[in-house]
Amino acid sequence: MEVRSADCRALLPLPECLERDWARRALALLQGDAHRSADTHLIKPVFSGLDGISIYLKDESTHPTGSLKHRLARSLVLYGICNGHIRQGTTLVEASSGSTAVSEAYFAKLLGLPFIAVMPRSTSPQKISEIERFGGRCHFVESAAAVYAEAQSVAEQSGGHYLDQFTFAERATDWRGNNNIAESIFAQMEQETHPVPEWVIMSAGTGGTSATIGRYIRYRNLATRLCVVDVEHSAFYDCYNSGDRTTTCPRGSRIEGIGRPRVEPSFLPEVIDHMIRIPDVASIAAMQVLSDRIFRRVGGSTGTNFFGLCWIASEMLKQGRKGSLVSIVCDSGSRYTETYYNPDWLKAQGFELTPWKDALERFLDGGELSLPTG
Structure with missing residues (x-):
């Protein structure tokens, strides 16, 4: 491919950076939660x-949100925002047996984002109720081993972001x-x-x-x-x-x-x-x-x-x-x-x-x- 020399036509007006403005507001909300609860x-x-x-x-x-997973959920959402994967309106998707999804549903609601939890059908009714109370939606699978691929598929179909606690937990914190x-x-x-x-x-x-x-x-x-x-x-x-x-x-x-x-x-x-x-x-x-x-x-x-x-x-x-x-x-x-x-x-x-x-x-x-x- 031929590389052309720069000319004045490439000097475009500065962008409005609306996504960065949303990210800054979101990060301020997450930091406020950390100060209150860490x-x-x-x-x-x-x-x-x-x-x-x-x-x-x-x-x-x-x-x-009642568990250790509150820290992890906040870290995963921060990690997604700071890496540019989570933007205004992004659907958050997680594979979770319960507590992580409860906490992620809380943070999704805090930021005004849709949330879908992919979980085994055997998950306790109390956790399912808590996810739904925060506005999250539960997507069930029969086997715990099936949550990974299903969560990835749900994220792709919804155009969302798979938070993937099992991969990113050790690096998001x-x-x-x-x-x-x-x-x-x-x-x-x-x-x-x-x-x-x-x-x-x-x-x-x-x-x-x-x-x-x-x-x-x-x-x-x-x-x-x-x-x-x-x-x-x-x-x-x-x-x-x-x-x-x-x-x-x-x-x-x-x-x-x-x-x-x-x-x-x-x-x-x-x-x-x-x-x-x-x-x-x-x-x-x-x-x-x-x-x-x-x-x-x-x-x-x-x-x-x-x-x-x-x-x-x-x-x-x-x-x-x-x-x-x-x-x-x-x-x-x-x-x-x-x-x-x-x-x-x-x-x-x-x-x-x-x-x-x-x-x-x-x-x-x-x-x-x-x-x-x-």
């Missing part, structure tokens, strides 16, 4: 059996700081007896939060280690042990929001110090025990986190170690009244919680963790 409470329950070990729980259920969850935790710990935690313990859904925390720990050159707790019917644990990112699982996780049938792009095993996998019954038992102890209902993923924290604490007690442990309250249990807090649902799933709850209660009061067999 620094959630770090609560410190006391358990008499854990002598010398201080427990801290970052309560992300107090965000405006500024892991070096900017009041991300890791910076917030460590800032809040500064005046505590053991300000540098021995371990941060959490589960993985996209893998983005564990990536942020693991990177931040290394960036700050802290002695803290990161333990990720995986659940049944999830590919993450096997990937961590084998290094095989093609690992898949034929069934979807029963613990909403965590565990995935494939290894998500945002899951970074290289920044994780240890992983364990626990039975789903342990997650739900721990969820109910913790709810009773802190006088508020928490969700299933928080139960996963708390059981992993108890296991780490039991190992520290065996070794005579003291220090602090930090985990996360991911969301409120109010979203799971029809499932994890429903005796009929638990019975249908074959969950017998009593032995696990009894073991955890004895541990929290007496310091010895003796788990049910089988």
Whole structure:
């Protein structure tokens, strides 16, 4: 192709930049939300059996949309706007099992944008209702593994933007700081007896939060280690042990929001110090025990986190170690009244919680963790 020399006809009038004006207004709205909600409470329950070990729980259920995913949703929308993918009138599309979609629906409404959530039909009715209350629309698939391709297809058909939490979670958040969850935790710990935690313990859904925390720990050159707790019917644990990112699982996780049938792009095993996998019954038992102890209902993923924290604490007690442990309250249990807090649902799933709850209660009061067999 011949390249012509520049002439005065190429000197056009300056554009109005209406899209940039919309983006600036949108960013101001998102920044206002961040200032109001980013620094959630770090609560410190006391358990008499854990002598010398201080427990801290970052309560992300107090965000405006009730979960840890509020941070992720805001980051994904910011990432889309700053990369020029989200403009005035753009339809936002996400593949989500619930909480991320609730938060994204909130931000879509804040910015006046349409929102479509592609999710498994088994998603809890409470989450579906919350998405719709924010003006979002739910598009259902039968299998959790089908959400990715369907979300991409819906975005293409609508001319919208696929937010794709599973790919972009680890890169949309500024892991070096900017009041991300890791910076917030460590800032809040500064005046505590053991300000540098021995371990941060959490589960993985996209893998983005564990990536942020693991990177931040290394960036700050802290002695803290990161333990990720995986659940049944999830590919993450096997990937961590084998290094095989093609690992898949034929069934979807029963613990909403965590565990995935494939290894998500945002899951970074290289920044994780240890992983364990626990039975789903342990997650739900721990969820109910913790709810009773802190006088508020928490969700299933928080139960996963708390059981992993108890296991780490039991190992520290065996070794005579003291220090602090930090985990996360991911969301409120109010979203799971029809499932994890429903005796009929638990019975249908074959969950017998009593032995696990009894073991955890004895541990929290007496310091010895003796788990049910089988």
